[in-house]
Amino acid sequence: MENLSERDRAVLRSIFDPTATIGDVVDDGDNFEDEPEPATDEYKLSSSLCAQGVQLAEAGKLTEALQLLDKAVEAAPARAAAYNDRAQLYRLMQKDDEAMADLDRALQLTEGSRSRARALCLCQRGVLLRKRGADDAARRDFAAAAELGSGFAKKQIVELNPYAALCNKMLSQVMRGEKEIKL
Template sequence: MEKLSDHDKAVLNCIFNPNLPIGEAEITNNVDIQDSEECTAKNLETKQMELEAIQLAEQGKLQEAIKLVNSAIDATPNRPSLYNNRAHILQYLRQFDDALNDLTTAISLCTDQHKKTLSQAYTQRGILYKRNNKIELAKEDFENAARLGNKFAKSQLIELNPYAALCNQMLKQVMDQLN
C-alpha cells in the first residue's frame, strides 16, 4: 500500500481525534495512557503496540496496523481503547460493520477510568449510525458523548436538529451579508 497523502492523514486525524480542531493534535493522542488501568507489563506492552499500530496507520500500512492491534487484543482483550482504535482503522478500510461491532465492544468495556475512549467510541459509533441513516441511534450516541464533554458530538446533535440547523443557516446568511 502506498503512503498516505497529507489529506488522508488529516482525515485520519479527524477520526482519531474528533474532539479537536483539524491540525491541532497528532493521531497518537488517542491512546488512553492517562487511564488508571492496572499498570502491568502486559498492559504497558499492548499500549506500546497500540501506539505503533497508530503510527503504521498514519503511514498507510493499514493491514500491518490491524495485525498489530489484533495481537494486542489477543494479549489484553479487556482494553477498550484497542477496540476503539481498531474501529478507526476498519473505517478507513471501509469495513463499517466490523468497526461498528468494535465500537460497541469498546463501549461495553469502558469504565469510569476510560472516559476519553468512551467519548470517542460513542462519537464514532454515532457517525456510523448517521452514515447508515439510523438517526435516532446516532442522536443517542452523540448525546452520550456530549455528556462526556465531546464538542464534536455536540455539533453533530445540533446538525441533526432540523430547527437548530435552520437557525444556524439563517445566522450564517446574516453574518455573510454583514461582512
C-alpha cells in the same frame, strides 16, 4: 443578548445563520474525567502495539497496522481503547461492520464509566450511525459522549438538530428571495 456566552452566541449563529457552518460553533475542546488504565504488563503492551499500529496506519500500511492492532486486542482483551483504535482502522479500510462490532465491545467494557475511551467510542459509533442514516441513534451516542466531555460530540448534536436544519433551509430560501418557502 448581552448576557450570552460566546458559546451560546455561536450556537445561535449556527441555528439562525443560513451561511454558518458547524466550524463556526465555538469548540470548548474535550473535558474528560479520564480514568487511568491499569498499569499491568498486558495493558502496557497493548498500548504500545496500538501506538505502533496507528503509526503504520498513518503511513498507509493498513494491513500491517491491522496485524498490530489485532495483537493489541489479544494482549489486553479488556482494554477498550484497543478496540476503539482497531475500529478506526476498520473504518479507514471501509469495513464498517467490523468497526461497529469493535465499538460495541468497547462500549460493553466501559459500561458505567466516564472515560475518554468511552466517549471516543460513542463518537465513532455516532459517525458510523450517521453514515448509515440512523440519525436518531447517532444523536443519542453524541449526546452521551457530550455528557462525558467530548467537544466533537457537542458540535455533532448542533449539526443534527432538526430545528436548526429547518431554520437554515427557510432562511436560505428567504435570503435567495424565493417567493414560496418549500419545507
